[in-house]
Amino acid sequence: MERYADIVLPLAQPAYTYAVADGLDVEEGQAVAVQFGARRIYTGIVWRIHGRRPDFPRIKTVSRVLYDRPLLDARQRALWEWMADYYLCTLGEVMRFALPQTIKPSGNSEQEFADREYRPRTELYAALDASLHDEERFHDLMERLSRRAPRQYAALLAIASAEGGDRISTGEVPRRLLEADAATLAALQKKGLVTLTRRERSVERGCVRFQLPTLTPAQQSCLDTIRGHFDAGRRTVLLHGITGSGKTELYIHLIAEALVRGGDVLLLVPEIAITAQLIARLERIFGSRVTAYHSKLTLARRTESYLRLTRSDGGELVVGARSALFLPLRHLQLIVVDEEHDTGYKQTDAQPRYNARDVAVVMARLREARTVLGSATPSLESYANALGGKYGLATLDERYGDARPPLVLVSDTLRAVKRNERKTHFNRLLLDKLADVLARGEQAMLFQNRRGFAPYVECRACGWTARCPRCNVTLTYHKRDHRLQCHYCGHVETVPVRCPACRAGEVTPAGFGTEKVEEELARLFPAARIERLDRDTATSERAYRAIIDRFESGQSDLLVGTQMITKGFDFARVSLVGILNADNLLFAPDFRAAERAFQLMTQVAGRAGRRDAAGEVVIQTTEPEHPVIRQVAAGDYEAMARTQLAERRAFAYPPYARLIRLTLRQRDRDLLYRASAALAVALRGRFGRRAMGPVAPPVDRIREEYITEFLLKIESGASASRAREVLREVLRQTLGAKEFQTVTLSCDVDPQ
DNA sequence: AGCACGCCGACT
DNA sequence: GTCGGCGTGCTC
Numbered sequence: 001m002e003r004y005a006d007i008v009l010p011l012a013q014p015a016y017t018y019a020v021a022d023g024l025d026v027e028e029g030q031a032v033a034v035q036f037g038a039r040r041i042y043t044g045i046v047w048r049i050h051g052r053r054p055d056f057p058r059i060k061t062v063s064r065v066l067y068d069r070p071l072l073d074a075r076q077r078a079l080w081e082w083m084a085d086y087y088l089c090t091l092g093e094v095m096r097f098a099l100p101q102t103i104k105p106s107g108n109s110e111q112e113f114a115d116r117e118y119r120p121r122t123e124l125y126a127a128l129d130a131s132l133h134d135e136e137r138f139h140d141l142m143e144r145l146s147r148r149a150p151r152q153y154a155a156l157l158a159i160a161s162a163e164g165g166d167r168i169s170t171g172e173v174p175r176r177l178l179e180a181d182a183a184t185l186a187a188l189q190k191k192g193l194v195t196l197t198r199r200e201r202s203v204e205r206g207c208v209r210f211q212l213p214t215l216t217p218a219q220q221s222c223l224d225t226i227r228g229h230f231d232a233g234r235r236t237v238l239l240h241g242i243t244g245s246g247k248t249e250l251y252i253h254l255i256a257e258a259l260v261r262g263g264d265v266l267l268l269v270p271e272i273a274i275t276a277q278l279i280a281r282l283e284r285i286f287g288s289r290v291t292a293y294h295s296k297l298t299l300a301r302r303t304e305s306y307l308r309l310t311r312s313d314g315g316e317l318v319v320g321a322r323s324a325l326f327l328p329l330r331h332l333q334l335i336v337v338d339e340e341h342d343t344g345y346k347q348t349d350a351q352p353r354y355n356a357r358d359v360a361v362v363m364a365r366l367r368e369a370r371t372v373l374g375s376a377t378p379s380l381e382s383y384a385n386a387l388g389g390k391y392g393l394a395t396l397d398e399r400y401g402d403a404r405p406p407l408v409l410v411s412d413t414l415r416a417v418k419r420n421e422r423k424t425h426f427n428r429l430l431l432d433k434l435a436d437v438l439a440r441g442e443q444a445m446l447f448q449n450r451r452g453f454a455p456y457v458e459c460r461a462c463g464w465t466a467r468c469p470r471c472n473v474t475l476t477y478h479k480r481d482h483r484l485q486c487h488y489c490g491h492v493e494t495v496p497v498r499c500p501a502c503r504a505g506e507v508t509p510a511g512f513g514t515e516k517v518e519e520e521l522a523r524l525f526p527a528a529r530i531e532r533l534d535r536d537t538a539t540s541e542r543a544y545r546a547i548i549d550r551f552e553s554g555q556s557d558l559l560v561g562t563q564m565i566t567k568g569f570d571f572a573r574v575s576l577v578g579i580l581n582a583d584n585l586l587f588a589p590d591f592r593a594a595e596r597a598f599q600l601m602t603q604v605a606g607r608a609g610r611r612d613a614a615g616e617v618v619i620q621t622t623e624p625e626h627p628v629i630r631q632v633a634a635g636d637y638e639a640m641a642r643t644q645l646a647e648r649r650a651f652a653y654p655p656y657a658r659l660i661r662l663t664l665r666q667r668d669r670d671l672l673y674r675a676s677a678a679l680a681v682a683l684r685g686r687f688g689r690r691a692m693g694p695v696a697p698p699v700d701r702i703r704e705e706y707i708t709e710f711l712l713k714i715e716s717g718a719s720a721s722r723a724r725e726v727l728r729e730v731l732r733q734t735l736g737a738k739e740f741q742t743v744t745l746s747c748d749v750d751p752q
Numbered sequence: 753a754g755c756a757c758g759c760c761g762a763c764t
Numbered sequence: 765g766t767c768g769g770c771g772t773g774c775t776c
Binding site: 054 | 771772773774775
């Protein structure tokens with residue numbers, strides 16, 4: 001019977017059907033090289049093999065299979081399919097991000113393709129010839145060689161002793177463990193004394209005895225709670241552990257349990273948190289079972305890890321960023337998502353716009369594995385799932401050791417202005433505290449969540465910002481027509497001439513970034529050594545490391561930065577943390593603003609926690625009574641969650657509804673607007689008021705393309721898969737029209 | 753994503 | 765009169 005294969009190519013296209021050459025040994029999930037178009041050769045994934053002849057005029061043939069086993073098993077394929085369906089993209093787009101680049105070469109000719117194919121690193125292995133296993137003969141030989149050929153003598157001795165001390169070796173010894181040069185080994189081979197084999201390097205997986213950290217009673221009981229949830233059949237557990245409570249120790253115990261049972265474990269961490277220190281710590285405990293997988297590794301390394309894992313038989317610990325989700329862990333038992341609230345888990349710049357935390361939960365369900373989501377400040381989505389009983393909840397609210405929570409002071413910026421106690425962006429309280437810190441020879445960190453200009457309007461005197469009357473968001477300043485617009489409902493108003501709050505100040509599109517703060521600090525404290533940490537100064541891993549190292553070793557006194565300063569470092573001498581303007585966190589044009597503000601301020605505040613004395617945190621704001629400020633000061637996550645969840649429910653935002661954002665782009669503005677109008681009509685016909693838009697985003701022209709956005713709200717209870725189905729249909733019907741074929745559409749499911 | 757086909761400006 | 769710009773449509 002004729003065989004055909006539906007093949008997924010790394011394109012935003014559905015699968016293409018090729019004929020399978022007679023007698024070609026190929027199975028689903030395997031990678032193949034196929035010609036596409038006139039001369040291009042792509043790596044494709046065989047998705048399905050069947051006997052139905054497609055009615056295309058020209059059917060090309062798959063003739064070459066890559067690798068000796070499938071890159072994807074059935075469960076991985078099921079996950080890709082789930083992703084393509086859920087995130088409204090093609091399997092090809094999943095393929096582009098799920099497989100490391102060099103595992104799927106492409107080229108403009110057979111030759112070019114072949115040149116780009118992955119070749120495993122090989123290594124020379126040396127073994128003594130069987131004739132030398134006779135001890136007497138070996139000693140005779142060695143005696144002769146020791147005088148006449150000292151290098152050959154040394155090489156043989158090294159091979160013989162590499163395994164089993166002074167006994168005569170029977171196994172192969174990798175060249176890198178020998179000090180012998182190639183010529184010496186070649187000479188020995190020629191004499192028939194040694195056999196040399198070149199082959200793929202094998203990773204030795206020595207047995208290690210895991211040295212697990214001892215747990216405090218609080219940690220132990222939390223671990224028991226997690227186990228209890230799993231035993232009761234819960235797939236997912238949210239571990240809510242405050243800063244410094246030692247969540248990592250719990251992870252280590254859970255990881256060890258899974259590894260001991262022969263299972264694989266995936267530890268997901270935000271990209272920036274994958275440091276040499278974390279890897280080193282895990283390697284100290286789990287030895288060679290640890291595989292790091294993230295963007296800083298070379299392409300060859302990532303491919304090597306991927307291929308190695310396809311033939312592993314369990315007991316693997318992969319530590320990686322979001323793309324590690326796609327590794328072929330065939331015995332997956334546990335996924336740990338650390339800092340599960342971190343926005344870095346969401347891919348925002350390209351399709352598929354997936355959230356690795358959510359995909360992890362789904363994958364664990366498909367694979368009958370378990371997931372632990374850990375955070376000091378869980379996302380409201382996860383927390384609501386825990387409250388609703390969908391996830392188990394384990395809480396760890398005791399700090400490790402004697403560490404005390406920081407003392408949070410709220411400084412009222414409006415009052416400071418009235419009393420003439422504000423210099424540029426600093427209130428008196430913060431200035432005094434900074435002066436004290438410097439006088440005591442301690443360190444301080446200053447947090448400002450902005451680098452450049454500010455896309456909103458602010459009163460120059462009191463810091464008031466304009467907000468939408470219908471949505472709980474800040475209005476976005478539109479430079480083009482000097483008006484204020486709500487990013488969510490489309491509401492528009494003019495910029496007030498005078499500040500409605502203090503009646504004194506002038507309202508201008510303003511704001512300030514870290515650079516300005518650094519400059520002002522230098523003027524206010526000329527003797528202090530100041531450093532700045534943001535995307536502008538931390539241009540590379542090394543530059544980043546250098547700034548951190550100088551601060552850690554006391555070569556700088558003040559560190560100004562964006563959220564980069566919040567990530568996982570423990571600076572022993574930091575006794576003060578200043579948050580310069582909490583308002584732009586609280587009133588960001590985003591329904592998650594309050595949640596984010598709480599998370600960010602709590603994380604920053606956590607940097608001030610020292611081992612011996614409690615650190616201090618100063619929050620500057622014009623709204624000292626804002627519930628989120630009070631909740632941060634009290635360290636009361638539950639209160640924040642309660643109020644925010646109530647608001648989300650009232651406004652039908654996640655987790656009480658799902659959002660899908662549609663973005664249309666086109667160079668011709670009129671054409672774009674016509675397409676947007678047509679889509680608006682069609683969407684409202686099917687979704688009614690749940691479809692909002694079109695809205696012009698704050699930046700409504702990028703790279704000569706105009707942009708409009710729609711937001712679709714699907715309330716919980718409604719079938720999300722049905723909604724996606726209807727949406728796909730609407731999109732196909734409206735944007736599929738000839739007139740609009742050149743309008744580019746992108747979908748973002750669960751946008752950040 | 754790439755690449756060929758095709759219709760309008762600046763050049764030997 | 766051609767070379768080449770990139771808009772448009774197609775690739776199993």
